[in-house]
Each structure stands twice: as structure tokens, then as C-alpha cells.
Amino acid sequence: MSATTRRPLALAAAVATAVALGATALATTAASNASAAEIPLSGYELTWGIKQSYRAYVTGMAAGTFTPADGATQAADNGAFTFTEGTGAYDSTSHTLALGFKGSLKIASTLHGFELALSDVRFDSRTAKITADVTKSGTTQDDVPLADVTVTREMTDMATRLTPEAATVLGSAGYSGAAGDPLTVVEKKTASPSPSASPSTSASATPSTSASPSPSASASTSASPSPSQSTSESASPSASPSGTSTAAPVSGDITDGTLGWGVKQSFRTYVVDGVAKGAITTSDGATQAAGNGVFTFADGSGTYDTDAETLSAAFAGAVNFKGHEDNGTYGLDLTLSDLRATIDNGTGELTADVESLGETSDGVVLADLTTDAADLTAVNDVITLSDVTAKLTAAGAKAFGDFYETGAELDPVDLSVAVAEGAELPGGDGGSDSTGGSSGSSGSTGGSSGTTGSTGSTTGGTGLTTDGVTGGLASTGAGVPVGALGTAAAVTVAAGAGVVLAVRRRRTDA
Template sequence: MAAHRHRPLALAAAVAVALGAGAFAVTSASAAEAPLKDYELTWGIKQSYRSYVTGMAAGTFTPSGGATQADGNGAFTFTDGSGTYDSGTHAVRLGFAGSLKIASKLHGFELTLSDVRFDSAAAEITADVTSGGTTREDVPLADVTVTRTMTEMETRLTKEAATVLGSAGYEGAAGDPLTVTQKPAATQTPTATPTETASGSATPEPTSSTSTSASASASPSSSASSSSSASPSSSDPASGSASPSASASGTGAPARGEIADGTLGWGVKQSFRTYVVDGAAQGKITVSGGATQAAGNGAFTFTDATGTYDTDADTLSASFEGAVNFKGHEANGSYGLDLTLSGLGVELDGGSGELTADVDSLGKTSDDVVLADLSTDTAGLTAQGDVITLDGVTAKLTKAGAEAFGGFYAEGAELDPVGLSVALSDDAELPDGNGGSGSGSGSGSGSDGSGTSSGTTGGAGTTGSTTGGVSGALASTGSEVPAGALGAAAAVTLAAGAGVVVAMRRRQNA
């Protein structure tokens, strides 16, 4: 067999010096690669395969070189991952140390997996496979549904994996979920520490003695636009009352009947709005059909509610007019992200329910998609002045909602809270004159009344932050940089707005 050379990521010596000095060499005007290190990859291949090897085949799994296996014949973890983040293509490429020997004397097989690699651009896992004294390099084992968090990513075994595992039935089968995370490094400065943003999504926040400007811009959830803030604006439902509450009783309307009017205030998710307008998508948000958006890339208000209510049974069913379109990743007049939500509806029954919408993504339409599960702190629905008002209703993304967002957020992710006000009679006056609650949480037009119908936020000239999107599956959905994807040197590099000289040397046969 020809001698083989490992393909570690090669940083020029000058880059190491430059990192210490704060000066960086620019490879090109459009792209730069920043180094990543201290990552771990956890993947179990496929649970049924592990059971077969240790059961019927009476075989063994033997990890070595830093690789480990979880107790109870669990998943495998490969360590010391290093690689690059490409700010031009937003690709994350990582290679991991450790190997895994799989052997069965009873069934007569022995193979070793080594040099496991993850590539978000190719959306795949590869490894070197040694069997019968021959090594095949870079064998694609699984296709990966890449997500922003890079945790619990779905995998599907390839034809090559079926050959490696010894059964054609594995081709196209769902593999175990894949997780790629950065191992905390106590000596790393600055440290990319996952923190909880106002919108509830974990994003790396560098904490170090570096300059204030570098630290601030190194967080993927930060925005370079002065119009956006990490804290919810007064017009965002998130800034409403801390807990959902129904108004005090006292109404002249019947206990059950038809809704006369009403509004729904919802921001979808603050980090998503920021990403579309000020992040890597460099796009715009457009409201239409009676919907409005608060100033400063704020939350949305959907209007003209219709439906039914029953305060005795504590049930409510309401539909709202208006639509919001998120568009970004423009290239030659086409958009990689083009998502429209319309026909929003809310169903509540005893303090829980669901939020639905018609979803149009890149021209494909799905009606009445259950985007979020809703929950309130009180099961009762009461009215004041013939108006039922609910603030801060918790909204968590459903599986169907996660699919609608193309995997941008995982199932169970907390979205912006929902605020709604519905009038039970024609002469009832909605809060703030247009359905916002007194706290502003139910209104998407903002306290200054600057929200306008059919308005657009953002555009080609919007100043971008250091936020980027992982390529591959995420490029078409508008993803942020994976949480923790940028190592210390990478964060400082991108924050400084400069490129890094990184040479990636792919392994070749001599």
C-alpha cells in the first residue's frame, strides 16, 4: 500500500505570530478561514448494528487513541477535533483523533474506522476504513442533516457504509444522531462560553481581556446595526408581563360566541429576525395583508381576528389576517431563504394549545402547519371590557415547525412569546387601539406607532454583524453560525474583520 500522509490543518507560522499581535493576513476579499480546535464528535453509527455486533456476532468494539464508547454498548466519541470555519462559505470542517476497531471471530470480520471527519458543506461524515490489511481513505459513512447547534443531527447511512457494515439493508437507513461540540478549555483566552440570549437560543459569547469591540462583535447573536438590540424592544412580546395572565372578569358579552376583532403579537424569534436583517443572510423582512412590524426590526402584529370563544369552557379559536416574509442569501436574483408565514391561528383549551400558520418556503406551500405548542400559567379565560387579553404565552417549536424552518431550530426550541387580544363585541375597544396590551406585549406596531402595513425591514445595504451560517443544509434556510463553532482564535479573527491565512492540506496518496 502506498504511504499515506495525514492532512492536518496547516496554519502558516506567520499566522501564529499575527494572532498574538492582533494583525492578520488577508487571503482574499471574500473569504477567510479561521482555526477551530478542541472539538468532540459523538455518533453511535446505528444502535441495531451495535446490538448485532455484541449480540448475534459475539463481537467487540474497541476504541483507542482517545476515542471512547459510552456505557451499555452506547455511542462512540472521537476527540481532539480541529479544523476550520470558512467565513466566505460558512463551512465548518473538522477532523478527529481516535479509532474504533470492530471485530467478530464468530462471523469472521474485522475492520477499523479512523480519521473520522465532519464537513458541514458536504453534510457528511467520512472515515478511513481498514479491513483485510487495506485502507480506504475518506469513505463517506453518512449524510447529515446539519443544524445550527450541531447537536442530535439526523444521519442517513450511505451505500458505502452498507458495504463497510456488511449488509446492503443499511443503505439509506437512518443512523444514530450526530453531535459535534467544543470541549471547554479552561486555559483558552478568550473563552467561547455558551450563554442564553434574550430569545432563548444558546450562542457563544467570548469573555476575555481582549478589546471591547472585538468581544462584542464575536458573538454570533450580536448585531452591528444600531437598530437591533440583544434585549427585547418595548414592542416585542418578550417584554410583556413575566407570566401569562387573563384579564379580570367583568364583561357584558355572553360567555360564548364569535370573536368580533382582535390582534396577535408575535416576533417568531428575535435571533431569527436579527439573522435575516443584520446577519449573514443580509436580507429583508416584509409584512403585508394588514400585518405590521415594530420599529427596530421588532415583533409583528397580525390583525382582524375571527373565530369563537367560550369563557365557561376556557377555549378559544382565533384566526388572524396578515403575512410576513423572510428573504435572504441573495445570489443573482435568487434567494436561498424565502419563507412566508400567513393565516396565523391560535387554539387554546384550558391553558394549553397550538399556534398554526400557512407556510410557503421556496415556493412550496403547506397549510395549517402547527408551528408551536402554546402554554399559559392560567387555564382560565376571562374578559375585561369585552376583551380577552393574554400576554407572554409560551411558544415552543414543534417537529413540524422545525421542518418548516428547515432545521434552523430544533424541536422544542423556545420561540418568542405570544400576546393576543380579542374583542367579544363590536363596540369593545382593543388595548392601544389596535390590539396591543397595556404593557405593549400584544402589539407589534410599537409604542411609537411606527409599524406600517406592507413595510420592509432590511435590504441589500444593511450592515452585517459577524454572524455567519453553516453551509450545506443550513445555507438554504438561513442559519446562524453553530453555537460554539468559533474557537477563541477564530472569534478574535472574525471580530477584527480580517482574514486568516489558513492552508488546508488534503491527504493524498504518495
Template sequence: MPARARRPLALAAAVATAAALGATALATVGATTAAAAETPLAGYELTWGIKQSYRTYVTGMAAGTFTPADGATQATGNGAFTFVDGTGTYDPEAHTLDLGFKGTLNIVSKAHGFDITLSDVKFDSATTELTADVTKTTAAGTTTTDDTPLATVTVTRDMKDMATKLTAEAADVLGSASYENAAGDPLTLVQKTTPTPTPPTTPPTTPAPTKTTTATPTPTPTATQTTTPSPTQTTGPSPSESSATKGEIVDGTLGWGVKESFRSYVVGSVAQGSITASGGATQATGNGVFTFVDGTGTYDTDADTLSAAFAGAVNFKGHETNGEYGLDLTLSDLKTELDGGSGELTADVDSLGAKSEDVVLAELKAASGQLTVQDGVIELDDVTATLTDAGAKAFGGFYTAGTELDPVDLAVAVDEDAQLPEDGGESATGGSGTSGGSGTSGTTGGTGTTGSTTGSITGGTSGSLASTGSDVPVGALGAASAVIVAAGAGVVVATRRRLTA
């Protein structure tokens, strides 16, 4: 990251207020000094939850804690964090602000061996970066890295619920490579303390006299100002956003792995099965996620609604006996419906020859409810997917309702000339991905009632996620708990196979 001067930043700021202060500065200083003047800002708050699934992991599986201090707070219900007393400057020429905030956040898990403290949180709308000083305490000692970039922010005019994307540095801090480029929680800046206005000596429509003798005047906001121009987004997505607000989806892709532990189980030593993608769908190498293609449907960015259907199918087979399978599940005709960031994922489900159409497999929740067209594409990454009752039945009771599935990535083109982002993983076999075999996917466990433990479950050196499919750093998950998960799954399907036979 390029070196730059450290300036105090605040963790919650409202762009409109900052812009209003900037406008006041321009109205009260002469043309010869306006370019050099930066308006001081104070009283801001920044609210950001890092990532919901990470908070769930820390307080759940890791049995850890979040401890805000020095003015920082956390919302009830393991919610987002707020940093306070933000101060900094507003540049009236570039229409950008730079804020630093008070408050620290200590993240500790003795069970999984991490002790992390975030402090000196800063936000710079010019670089769209959110940074913090990161202190890590280990058995070897304590180290601090200043101004660590944690996320890039999609800056909006009202500075509320701004989309964030986690950085590679954030992935290192949080302990899982899967966090790199993943969608973080939305970020909001508001001004909580407004400076006391000084009554104007002239009507607000009369320009203030030019001050030519003052080298660095301090602007004073007026109580009668009615306009609140917003900062210009010179580095954000605005210049490339489409003017269209609703219409037809002309193409699109849906990336979804169903659930990592399920994929591992199917090709592992218990089910000894295979996974086959067809109809245009592909599977990433290494028993990875699936990509469904040829998206069609409609969108409305004013209403923040999207309805899309995708081509392709994926089949899971396992527990073969004399040419018959105890597990034979096909998902096809996947569809997504989103309204304000919430919605459903449906699919046609064929299980052992019995087909059900439009089964609601998962409830969806995007990090932000706002849909934005950029370069002719609407893109939503890391949409949370939670298994429904109907979805649990579709999987034969393999998982219970409420289980978090693999996240969903959506990219739909609304312009014929738009270029969809390339698939992050390579297809296993080109147009029709197939993976499988008897324990060929990193299998290290046994069979029978002990289940199987794959390389991705126990961690190894691959850096993949734990068998639960949640965003859990592999090294933090003990092998014993992983075996329990795999064994339980194996018993369920093995029992189902016997009943079927």
C-alpha cells in the first residue's frame, strides 16, 4: 500500500454533512485561499460488523469473545461495532473526507488460539479504504501492524450501508484465505455531534465578502444553510454506473457450492460417490463450487428487486450397491428472488427418481439491500444462504433447517455489451465437471460408524474451510469435532440407504 501521511479518521461519518461543511468553506473564503483550505470535521461515528459469519464463528464454534473498549461499542445480539469521536478533514475541491476514530476491539478465543486487537480505525473516501492498527498476541509475543487495510468501500452519497469487500490483509488477520475479496458487512458513517452554528451577519443568499488578508481562514457553518451537496466519487463506481434502472437480464452466472462438507462426504470413503455438473454448469477443480450459467430474468434497481433463473444441473451419487445408489440427488433450474437484499433460492429436486419442482432450498440475505449496475452488470458476492425446512427434506435430513450453506455469488448482465466477471475457479472437465472416487478427495479417515475425515475437514495445508461450510479458519477447528460432524452425516445417509434397500 502506498505510504501516505497518517491523518486522524472517524469511524462514523455522514457525507452530506461533510459536504455541507465544505460548501460553507467555499462560500466564506476568497478564491485565492479556497484551494488550500481543508474543513475540519468532528463528532463522527463509524459502524461496521466486519462480517456476520465471522462474528458467529468467534462466539460459536471458537467459544470466543468480542470486547469493545475506549468508547467503541457492539450492538446487541452479537451485532456490528461502532467506533466514535471521529475527527478529520474534508477537501472541498476533491469532495473527499479523511476520518479517524476512537475505540478498540479485542477478539479472543483461547480454544482456537487467537488474540487480536483493532484500534485507530480510519476511513478515507479518496482511496475508499478502511484501515486499522492490528495487534496480535501469540506465545511468541505481541506484534502491531499500523494502518492495515481491512476493506475497500463502495462509497455512496449518503454514506449509509455502503458495501465493503475484505482485503487479503483482512483474510490474514481473520485467519482464513477464503475471506479475501469476500463481501464484508455494510459500513455506515454518521455525524452524531453537530458544531454549534454561528448566526450569519448577512442573509444566506448574499455571498460573504472576500478575505484576502487571511492565509488559512477557519470556515464556520451557518444555521440557515439549506443545501447539502455530497462528495464527488472520483474513485468509486459512479462514473461507470448505468442510467438504466430496470429491465431484462440478458446473461448471468450463479456460483454456489451447495455445502462444502456435503461435497466432501459424497466423494469420500463412506459414500464413495461422484459429483457431475451438466447442462452448461461446471464445477471448479479440487471438488470446488459450481457455476450455473445463461441467466435470464428481470431487475429493478429503484425497487432493489431481482429475479433470475440459471441453466445447468448438478448430480450427487453415492452408496452404490450392485449398480443401485442409496444417494442420487440432482439439482437443476436454479432460481433466485431478491427484494431489498433478502430472498430465496429455489431449484428442481430429483431424489432417487422422485422429482419436485421449485423447491425453496435456502433463504438468501445479501450484505446490502441496494442493487447497483456497474459496467452493465449487477454483482452480489457472498450472499448468505440458510437451509429451509423444504431444503432439509430435499437433502433427506442430512442437514437440519437453519444450517448455513455455502454462500451464493450472483453476476447478471443487463446490457448486451456487458462483460461478466470471469469464474473464479477452473472447471474440472470443461463443460461438464465430474469429481469422485473412493476417498480420492483428500481422504484420511475410516469407514463405518466412524465416518470419514477429509483433508478439507481436518485442515491440512490447503487453507480450505472447515467441514461445517461456515467461514471458519481451518487451523482453528479441532480434528475431533470434525470427525463427529462427518460421522454423524455418514450414519444418516448409511441408514437411509439400508431403509431404501
């Protein structure tokens, strides 16, 4: 295996702190002895979730499992994976580092017939890639590039983009080029309360102008939880219209209305960009926002009573999810229509007629609804409820083939209904961002069907998108990346040891 090459990475502002540990000698030694360019590193952790929508697919529709081992762990609630005991080297000449990590991850689904394992996960700031050894069907392939990384000075929440090789590993061409989960590489600090507890402060004080152009700015958004992604992509109106209340009747008939709901973001991704390799089609007045976004159902009708805090509304439109095609037969063919929302003092239900593989069930209660709104109030003759929490019912879980557990949180619901003829609904019916017809995995646009490809357009909970796949930082002098030089390494090199440590190669045990 050829030695790992390196490219420039950012330098740390932590040099000031390292002075107390003897880093002055380090700078002197590095400047006078180019042969002692590599500084040994140890005690690092790498955290990466691959892609949130992929994790949701594995544990949801595929009814599969993630099994970390050999020191790797997974965060609660099907979260990201952490690989530990990272060792390697920092090159003070090229200002790069390369690290290999302990831990393995088995991914398996009996239902969808796949099993694979990742081990020897490595990060190289010069090549700006995450690699791993991949075992599938009893065969192991070494150093498979899984993602390109937008490297930042702090090495936290770095944007990633999945490679074509990763798409092959994950079983869907739709993952190629798609935004992955953010990557964080940090030194695992020991519990020694000393003056050196301030590196994070000095790191944050580093002028942001020395960071890579645009990726690091976008990386800071990656920490937002996935529910906010579903909320932000919704085309529905905001919660609190600025208008003043009118003297609308206390109760009466709903004259018009819209309901915005994405069902579940990970499910949309699974159908269009995942292994289902299918399409989503709206009809009968329903529309879908661009980029495989949420759905809007229109022509609301029903009744309301603001004194009793009750509302019951039905909406026109249908949405069909179709995938897993085999010689013209589909393993997934699900249609939701005749959506109805009821609210009674802050709680309620979302129902729909469900047709699955030719069998129809009317009035299925898909979700239990909860709203934070204190009361139902008509503003300019419109009642608006936004970000209504929707949780899957037992009947809803059955409608989705029991791939999601009862109580799973679905996309939030946005609701606007007019209580007087001519009342103007907020601009939440799709507008210029919505597309009728279908969203498919083909990537085509045009024709009367309004088909739009959405490969790579959906990020699973990270909120990260970036045009670039690499982005090292310029050198700023004799120093090391933030968090890159452990105390032991600093002392060793400052003492003149001049240790050159090769990057740890793969472990023999998969």
C-alpha cells in the first residue's frame, strides 16, 4: 500500500497554549530540522453518521441494524457513529495530518438482503477524504474512499460529500455526490484540570478570515437537528401572521384551506434517492415542493369553532410513492388521499385513505397531532397552525408496512384555513417552488409530467450542502492544527526526539 500523501491543512491558534508545554522548543526544532517534520498523534475520535437518511432507511424500511464493535459506538436514537483511539501523525512541513481509528461497524438487513462491515476508518486532511476497509459478501476491499471532506481549521462539523464508491457500498447510485453527515475529528482530552484547559478558547479566538472560503461557514449550520430540516423545507406559512384579528364568526364553515405535510423526510429520500429507486407523484390538486420537498394539499373544507377550540378540515389531492420495480411489478406502491385534520383543544388526528398494492383502507388514522397554539384564532379571516407535531399511530405504522415504529415522529403539519369567502390564504400552496407531477430518481426535468430528479438534493438531518469537496486552510506559520498536537507529542518533540511516526495502517482483524 503506498504511503499516504498529504495536502495543506489549517494551522492552530493553540500554539499560544502549547508554549506552556514547551512548544517553543518545538517551533525551533521544526524550523532547524526538516527531517523531524512528522509529529506523532494519538487519542483522537472521529464522529460521522454517514448520512441520516441512510440510517433511517436501514432501521426503518429495511428493518435492519447497525452494530458497532471493537471500540466504535453509536449515539442514541439511531445517531452518528464514533470511532476511537485514533493514531497517526501531523506533518509540520506540509501542515497536514492523517489518522487511523479503532472500531468497526456492521450494517445488515435480512429483509432487503444486504450485509456489510466498515473497519479501519481513516481521515487524511491532505487528500481531504474519509476511507475505510469494506467487507461485503465475504470479500474485503481496503481503503475505499467513502466521502470527500471540506476541511476546516477546527475540524468540527466539516461538510462531507459521498463518493461514487460510497454509493456502491450503500447500494444506491443516488448517494453518489449526495451531501453526507458532518464530520468531526477531535482529540479526546484527558481529565487533568490544568491551565491547558483553554485550547478551545484560543481556537475560537482564531480570526475567521484564515478559514477556508465558504465551506467552514456552511459547516456551522450542520449541528441543527433533523426536525428543523423538515420544518425549513416546508413551503407552508409561518406561525404568527402579523395582521390584526378581525371580527370573524366564532364558528362556521371553512371556505378554503391548505395543508402542508412531508409525510417523513427520510421516507421521501428512501423512495427517490434510496434503494427503492422509485418516484413520488402528486395528483388531484396536490403539489410537491422542489428538491423532493413537502406536499401541499388544497381546497380545504370543513368546520371550526374558536370558542370550543375545535377544527375539522378535509383537503383535496393525492400522493403516490412507488419503488422496488421488478419487471413491471412494484414492491412499493402506496397512495395517500383525502387527508383530514381534526384539532380539539390542542390535540387531534391526521387521517387519510390509504391504498397499498391495490388494497384500499378508508379513513386510516396516520398520526396523532399536537399543537403548541394556545387557542384557535382567526387573523384576517384565516386560522393558521404551524409546525404541528405528528407522531405515527399503530394504524399508520401498519400502513407503512411496519417499517416505522408506533410513535415515530413524522414531518410536522402546517395548516391554514379560511373562515370567510374571499379570505386570502398565506402563500403556502407551493408557489414557484412547487412542482406537480412526480419526483423521480431519473434526474430529468420537463415534459407535461413535471418530473424532477432529486438525486443528492436531500440531506438527512445535517443541513449541509456545499459546492466544493475539499478546502484546506493556508499555513499561518510554525504551528499545528487546532487540537492536532497532544500534550505528550508536544513534549516529545520539544525535547528534540524528532520522532517520525507513519500513519497507522489497517488492522489485520476485520
